[in-house]
Amino acid sequence: MHALAVSGLQKVYEGSGRRVEAVRDLTFTVDAGELVCLVGPSGCGKTTLLKCMGGLLTPTDGEVLLEGRKVNGPPPGMAFVFQEYGRSLFPWMRVAQNVELPLKQKGLSKSRRRELVADALESVGLTDAADAYPWQLSGGMQQRVAIARALAYEPQVLLMDEPFAAVDAQTRADLEDLVRGLWRERGITILFVTHDIDEAVYLGQRVIVLSSSPTVVREQLKVDLPDERDQLHTRVAPRFAELRTHVYEQIQAAKRGAGAVKTDTPPPR
């Protein structure tokens, strides 16, 4: 059984006499423990897709299965990390309270909550910031808090919606390594949505390339880079360059509206 299975997903927005088909027909799966990146041209319905998966939007057709169970409404086994960390964290709560709130809703005991919060904050290197307010922290630190909140929730699948699009390049590199580190350490399943091709190739075990809207899966690409990756060496490896070039071409082709190739195999070396 797949951790996450999306089949025939379609989302049509209807309103004021206009009918917009944001997502046409999406089918893909994510296995337990996998780190999959979704990339696509801008405006290709990535956020719509993610919201359907997270149960925040009801799809027009098709379904999303989380561990074999159909998603209708936010499932307890899924955690979200949003791009807008400043708005996603509650400014009226301290860092630790922000991380703890979803756990209270889960009905966990106080000692268990404290344990999970401390552990999650330690994982993202923010133990010292537990009593600070989010707005006292830098952007990168705020996004770490949001990641800690998701980790403490102990989800089966972690959904990340362009989480590093709003931070500076250096912070971004650190956060990418943090996500890969947490993934390897904890064996969680991550679906990472981004518009950044380099980021997708650097992070993912697999990259799913989406077409432009109305969206379908254009290609699924296995990233055959070694599991040990680092910003310095991985990004200058010839294979990295080949893969990113390939994804880049696919996205350019998607923008032009060229037909999907659907090879699902990595490009030749």
Added chain:
Amino acid sequence: MKGENAALGAAGLAAFLALGEAVPRLGLVKEEYFPPTSRIADALADELADSAFWSALGDTLTGWALGLAIAACAGVVAGVVISVVPYLREATASTIEFLRPIPSVALIPLAVLLYGSELRSVLLLVVYASFWQILIQTLYGVQDVDPVAEETARSYGLGTWARVRHVLWPTALPYVMTGLRLAAAVALILAITAELVIGAPGLGARIAVAQNSQAVPEMYALIVVTGLLGLLINVGARTVERRALAWHQSVRGEVAV
């Protein structure tokens, strides 16, 4: 800079008081109707020594506090319910816009008919005047909920009640606090007005009695007390606001990151 401003403020106040002393003494106005500052101060000292003054002050504050509390609870609950229940906002908007501008003092005859000169008359006027301030601010505040915060809460499985408590209420709180501060000032005005006009026990009624018995300095002394009350209420409301909203942009100021 701050000390300098305080010194200037004190100097201004002293000059004002000195002017109040000099103008009647020089015969520019009739001392009978405009007693000099020192006589008002004497009358104020006499008032402070009188137990009847303190019970009048207690009555006024009771009417003010009780009315404000009722208006605050009702305004907040009504504001949240109107915003949360679908279509209710649209359905009530025109009625609210019609009822809100009715000046509370126009209800004095009604209050007298219903309750005579009891505390309940004062409460009716105070509640009516302050309720709208709080309701309107609550309605604005609830609209200000950030969609990303709302989606975050939903994605982490927070139900309707939890979202009202953890997202909607803290978002609306800065607005509610503004409403409360405005309402606190209005409530005092209405409490004094009701006592003055209807004769319900309190500072207002005492002012009316002082006026009827030609006790002009006492009347001024009582007016000064109402002014001081208004000042204290405003300072108190601002303090409460600052403490409750320490996290809010308007209070926290610039933060070094």
